[in-house]
Amino acid sequence: MTAEIKHLNTELNDLKSLSKMWINPLAIYSKEVILKNGSTVFGKIIYQDEKTLKVETLIGYLIINRGDVVRVVDNIVMEEQQEYVPEQIRDSYTPPPMPKLAEPRYVSSSPEARKAGKKYSANCVLMGNISEKKDTQGNVIFTGQIKNIGGRRADFVKVDFVFRRNWSGETKTLTTFIVGTYHTFESGITTDATLLPGAVGTFELYVPHSFGSFIGYSYVIDWMEYE
Numbered sequence: 001m002t003a004e005i006k007h008l009n010t011e012l013n014d015l016k017s018l019s020k021m022w023i024n025p026l027a028i029y030s031k032e033v034i035l036k037n038g039s040t041v042f043g044k045i046i047y048q049d050e051k052t053l054k055v056e057t058l059i060g061y062l063i064i065n066r067g068d069v070v071r072v073v074d075n076i077v078m079e080e081q082q083e084y085v086p087e088q089i090r091d092s093y094t095p096p097p098m099p100k101l102a103e104p105r106y107v108s109s110s111p112e113a114r115k116a117g118k119k120y121s122a123n124c125v126l127m128g129n130i131s132e133k134k135d136t137q138g139n140v141i142f143t144g145q146i147k148n149i150g151g152r153r154a155d156f157v158k159v160d161f162v163f164r165r166n167w168s169g170e171t172k173t174l175t176t177f178i179v180g181t182y183h184t185f186e187s188g189i190t191t192d193a194t195l196l197p198g199a200v201g202t203f204e205l206y207v208p209h210s211f212g213s214f215i216g217y218s219y220v221i222d223w224m225e226y227e
Helices: 002-024 109-122
Strands: 030-034 040-048 054-059 060-065 069-074 126-135 142-147 155-164 171-177 181-184 190-194 200-207 216-224
Touching: 030 054, 040 060, 060 171, 126 216, 142 155, 155 200
Parallel strands: none
Antiparallel strands: 030 040, 030 069, 040 054, 054 060, 126 142, 142 200, 155 171, 155 190, 155 216, 181 190
16 A cells, blocks of 8 residues: 555656646756747757757757747756656756856957957856855855956956746846956056956855845856957
8 A cells, every 4th residue: 555655646746747847847948049029949959050940849849940049048947946857757857058158249349350359359258167055044155267268358257147036037137246357447447357368257146035036047257348
C-alpha cells in the first residue's frame, strides 16, 4: 500500500509539473524571443544564421525569420525557485545556458567604421559568473567583474539588471556602476567607473528585501567612449 501511494504521489507531481510548464515555460526554456508582431516565443535556439532561427518549443520546432525578431532575452531563473522536472523529460532536460555577453558599443555608428576600428574600440565583458548571496535580512547582493578587452578606454561602465517580477512579463530594472580606474575629464568631472584597455573592475548590486520577489533576471553591460 505504501509503495502504491508513493507511486501515485509521483504521478501526481509529474502531472502538476507538466501543467506548470505550459503556464511557466521558462521552467524549461530560458530563451524568450520577442517578435515584431508583439508575440513572444519561449524555447531553446538550436540553430541560427543570418536569415533564420530554429527554436525548440513546447509545441515543437519553429522556424522564425530573423527580420521578425525584435530581441532575444536570456532569463536566469533563481535556483531556489526552479521547477520540479518530471521523469518523462528528465533525460532530455539540460540546464539553461549562460547568458550571452552584451554586444560592444562603438563611438562610430557606421558599420564600415566599426569593422575597421573594432580592434581599437572598447569592449567590456563579464569575467566568470555573477555571484549572488542573501544576507540575514533577506537582501540580495549580486557581485561580479567586468574586463575591457578592447583597445580604447571605456567610461561610465555600468551593468543594467532587468528583473522579471512574475510570469505575466512585469519587469523592473536596477543599475549599478563598476568600480574601476579614476579618470578626470576636461570638464573637471571625475569618475571611478572607467576601464582602461585590459583593466578589470568590480560591481555590486544591492537588492533590498522591500524590492519583492522575482523569478529571474537578465543583464546588459553598457558603457560610453570619449576622446
